[in-house]
Amino acid sequence: MTRLRPHISLLLLLLILALLPFLVGLLDGQSPASMLAGEAGRSKFIQGLMIEIFILAIYAVSYDLILGVAGILSFGHAMFFAVGAYATGILLKSAGWSLGPTLIAVVGLGLAQAILFGVVLARVSGITFALVTLGLAYVFDILIKTRELGEYTGGDVGLQGIPRPDFLNPSDERLRFYYLMLVFAALVYLLYRRFVDSPTGRVCIAARENEERARMLGFNTILFKFVALTMASISAALAGMAYALFQPIVSPEVAGLGFTVEGLLMVLMGGIGALSGPMLGAALFKFMDFYFNKWFGESASFMVGAIYVLIVLFLPYGLVGTWRMRRRDMLAGWEELLERWRKMMG
């Protein structure tokens, strides 16, 4: 029963998300036929917002796998995402590749950057590693914006005019895109959950808690961290690919430190190490970003900042992390109460 419950709530959430486009459309008086035809309306708009959230959620949860599960401090996560986005854009546009080979190339590049980070991690750790990743990501950021490469990357302006396959057109086939991203995000989450509970994932957690001891037990900890890095890097690169396929323009901002910081905020708001938490954090972040800008204009970023500070101050384990802890305390409290009654009666 306890094993089943999380699956039920997950299934429920997936069901709601699967019906969401139609629920929104119905509330707005749009006919299902018109929605399936991809006609404009609130449903289509919400689908677009949710697609962005699914992509950000994968970005955030992949960052959480590194930070929260494996305990590796990295400031290069934006690069993991941007490599996928730019590779997709350049391969589809400048190289004229089709989607299949591009997908394989993005996975390959994800693996390559994990190897790059892994080689660094084998030599330095802790804050030194974090600074090296910061440097690597910075070099990549500069590279994208150089004028010499502008022909391919679009420089400061961003990469535009990426040809997309018709069946994934972000406007005409938005509903299909929506379901694809929903499935993608759900798969990444399920895969990560399995990983965290696997023999390999358990060692990652042990190494996060006490690396020296894990090594003395016989685990070559760097290999386990490398596995986590690889999973995170490939999923972030794939999220970047989805971003490049969906957005009209690949903005150079996704390669900047700012985007890494945003990922960090999503992780911390949702709860570090909680997997589902950072995904929720991504949704919260996107909603705040969008609606606050709409309602409050200029002052929106201050409000986002304030809410972030409040969450981190009062809920140090983030929304999901704190909720889990409360629930455990409550269960312990109930047990104690029952025990007391048992004694009184016995």
Next chain:
Amino acid sequence: MSIILETRNLRKEFGALVAVDDVSIRVEKGSFHAIIGPNGAGKTTLFNLLSGNLPPTRGHIFYKEQDITRLPAHRMAHIGIGRSFQITNIFPNLTVFENVRLAAQAVGKDNFRLLSPASRFRRYEERAWEVIRQVGLDERAFMLARTLPHGDQRKLELGMLLAPDPELLLLDEPTAGMAAEQVPELMSLIRRVRETGDKTIMLVEHNMNVVMQASDVITVMHQGAVLAEGTPAEIAANEIVQKAYLGGLYT
């Protein structure tokens, strides 16, 4: 009689300090070999060298006639060397059970099964339960390790050493900080482990009663160097040892 572990002129310097000073010892397979000496004599440092935790400045370590001087720490468990720590070294935020289960998993072949739940690998869970019962922590198996009282943390430390079933056990003051009445229980457990499994035990210990009773051989260290070596009776009768360490006890 075969030698399971041997060091030749093993040396460790920390800057100007010589913590282990050309130590050459031989440990017989199946023996109970104690290392004693005053605080700062270099006993823990010697263990750190043997377990690959620190690289020696000079000298060699042989295990079953293989040179293991440069073997990385994470290989030791796989060749049958296990150690426990003087200062409790556990995973504080994991349960007692998970601490021991990890120790059992480490020497198995399923470490890179990325997508199967760890609970599917029954033999590690069974081994963990066996050891947890052996050290008497079965009632606390699902407590977080950091919430255990100190004495139980020492038992957990021992459980993590036993779980992979090592041939050579390096025990660094396993009774450190334990309540006096718990010490005999722990020592009889260690002796049982040795007898039932044909294990070799190296023990660092300050409690002379324990050492004199349990050991076949005692090596006395002083300022990094070996001061004397012999049976408990020989050590008790040794005048140099008496002066340097025992201070008139055990005559």
